[in-house]
Amino acid sequence: MADLLTGLEPDRPADTPPSENAPLADRLRPRTLAEVVGQDHVTGPEGAIGRMVAAGRLSSIILWGPPGTGKTTIARLLADAVDLRFVAISAVFSGVADLKKAFADAREHARIGKRTLLFVDEIHRFNRAQQDGFLPFVEDGTVTLVGATTENPSFELNAALLSRAQVLILHRLDRAALEQLLDRAEAEMARPLPLDTPARDALVASADGDGRFLLNQVETLYSVALDAPLEPAGLSAFLQRRVAVYDKDREGHYNLISALHKSIRGSDPQAALYYLARMLTAGEEPLFVLRRLTRAAVEDIGLADPQALVQCIAAKDTYDFLGSPEGELAIAQACLYLATAPKSNAAYKAQKAAWKVAKETGSLMPPDNILNAPTKLMRDIGYGKGYAYDHDREDGFSGANYWPADLPPQRFYDPTERGFEKRLSERMAWWDERRGRVDE
Numbered sequence: 001m002a003d004l005l006t007g008l009e010p011d012r013p014a015d016t017p018p019s020e021n022a023p024l025a026d027r028l029r030p031r032t033l034a035e036v037v038g039q040d041h042v043t044g045p046e047g048a049i050g051r052m053v054a055a056g057r058l059s060s061i062i063l064w065g066p067p068g069t070g071k072t073t074i075a076r077l078l079a080d081a082v083d084l085r086f087v088a089i090s091a092v093f094s095g096v097a098d099l100k101k102a103f104a105d106a107r108e109h110a111r112i113g114k115r116t117l118l119f120v121d122e123i124h125r126f127n128r129a130q131q132d133g134f135l136p137f138v139e140d141g142t143v144t145l146v147g148a149t150t151e152n153p154s155f156e157l158n159a160a161l162l163s164r165a166q167v168l169i170l171h172r173l174d175r176a177a178l179e180q181l182l183d184r185a186e187a188e189m190a191r192p193l194p195l196d197t198p199a200r201d202a203l204v205a206s207a208d209g210d211g212r213f214l215l216n217q218v219e220t221l222y223s224v225a226l227d228a229p230l231e232p233a234g235l236s237a238f239l240q241r242r243v244a245v246y247d248k249d250r251e252g253h254y255n256l257i258s259a260l261h262k263s264i265r266g267s268d269p270q271a272a273l274y275y276l277a278r279m280l281t282a283g284e285e286p287l288f289v290l291r292r293l294t295r296a297a298v299e300d301i302g303l304a305d306p307q308a309l310v311q312c313i314a315a316k317d318t319y320d321f322l323g324s325p326e327g328e329l330a331i332a333q334a335c336l337y338l339a340t341a342p343k344s345n346a347a348y349k350a351q352k353a354a355w356k357v358a359k360e361t362g363s364l365m366p367p368d369n370i371l372n373a374p375t376k377l378m379r380d381i382g383y384g385k386g387y388a389y390d391h392d393r394e395d396g397f398s399g400a401n402y403w404p405a406d407l408p409p410q411r412f413y414d415p416t417e418r419g420f421e422k423r424l425s426e427r428m429a430w431w432d433e434r435r436g437r438v439d440e
Contacts, residue, residue, distance in 0.1 A: 024188065024189075024215050024222070025212050025216060028185060029073055033050070033053065033077050036070055036073065036077070037173065038069065038070070038211070039170055048166060049061075049078065049168065052082075053081045053082060059166055060166070061166045061168055062123070062153050062166070062168070063075065063149070063168055063170055064167055064169050065150070065171065066209060067210055068213050069172060069173060069209070070170065071148035074170075075088070075119040075146040076119070078117060084116060084117040085109055085114050085115065085117065086116075086117050087116055087119065088119040089102060089118065089119070091120060091121065091122040091125035096130065096133070102118060102143075106118065106143045107142055110141075115141070116142070116144070119146045119147075120146070122149065122150075123147035124150075131158045132158060135160055145164075153167050173210070173211050178209075179204065181215060182200070182218065185215060185222075194222075194226040194228075194230060195221070198232050199229070202283070221239075256275055256278055259271075260272060260276055260292065260335075261295075261296050264293075264296045264339045265300045269339035272335050272338070272339040276335045286324065286328065293315070294313070297311070297312045297338055298348070299345060300338075300348075301343055302346060302347035302348060303344065303421050304419035304420055305420055307337075307341075312334050312338070314334070315333065318330035342420075342421075344415070346413060347413065357407075357412075364406055365404060367404065367405060368381075368382045369384065369400070370402055373385075395434075397431060399434050415428065
């Protein structure tokens with residue numbers, strides 16, 4: 001309990017076997033990186049972590065991924081793989097005093113030749129000033145920082161900290177990875193799960209990529225003696241949680257969500273509502289459906305109807321507020337709104353095109369005239385010189401150039417003539433005419 005309250009986890013080697021009374025998830029925790037499931041793109045021989053371990057040198061990294069995907073486990077195994085002292089801090093329970101102690105201890109160990117891997121769980125919960133406090137200790141090698149976050153690092157972490165760490169994305173565990181965890185659980189318990197095949201499939205689907213959640217549910221199943229294997233309905237009642245019921249070939253889960261998405265894209269509200277009903281009455285997690293509806297709103301509707309995204313977020317909030325079954329009406333309303341909305345993937349294509357060019361030209365400076373000049377030196381070298389303040393013009397438009405000198409103006413976004421994008425197309429044509437150029 002003391003360790004929990006201070007946020008500091010004692011240094012326990014990754015290969016130390018847990019006690020027999022430890023939770024199942026802890027007993028099944030991988031003891032080598034090769035045992036980590038579902039993250040071969042980073043832990044495999046060709047992945048970033050695999051290459052670091054092979055070289056015997058570990059740089060600071062940020063592990064970004066959903067809950068239950070192995071962030072803590074990977075950090076501990078990394079320390080063991082390159083012979084670093086492992087110290088874990090949770091940003092939920094730790095403060096400045098804990099950080100100072102961790103850094104001081106790391107310096108003391110460095111004096112005797114033992115370097116420290118400092119694992120910071122939920123690192124995004126530290127404020128900007130606390131994040132800045134890591135910088136000198138990362139730069140001088142006092143600690144190798146491994147941060148874990150479920151939030152987008154671009155929004156939640158300081159740019160200075162991000163520039164000193166490599167961001168690695170962990171994936172939600174797929175069905176194959178979750179099945180591996182079930183196999184390991186059955187081997188550990190020396191008996192099969194008390195489930196029939198459809199119920200086993202439903203259990204995997206209900207985990208929604210979270211390995212820790214899956215193993216906790218498995219441990220609950222093993223905690224009692226059952227007279228016969230459970231069917232999906234019995235599993236749902238036993239766990240007090242709705243679980244999805246799908247085909248024995250395990251493709252039903254993905255087939256139905258694909259059918260729902262494509263029915264929305266194809267503007268068939270009747271079919272979309274049917275597939276939504278199929279999923280929710282089968283016990284699919286509503287939040288899983290809401291995530292796909294939101295994706296459809298930004299991918300297939302976009303600015304043809306900006307309210308589509310608003311409807312999805314409102315449906316999610318309504319479901320959180322009302323729960324089932326009342327909140328499912330909000331999900332149905334969002335589904336029908338999306339299916340009947342004008343469609344456009346122009347924003348989706350624009351994003352992909354812009355990202356591609358940004359990766360190819362990421363070092364180009366913006367033109368001097370649109371750079372801020374808060375100091376005399378900046379003004380002297382031309383920052384802000386000649387900036388045209390658009391609001392000073394009668395029509396609120398200056399027609400100035402905003403592109404780097406070595407990058408000609410690009411055209412990523414081409415709105416359609418459907419829905420609200422028709423108005424956006426007219427605005428952009430009006431601006432282009434006043435700029436005195438015709439975009440290709």
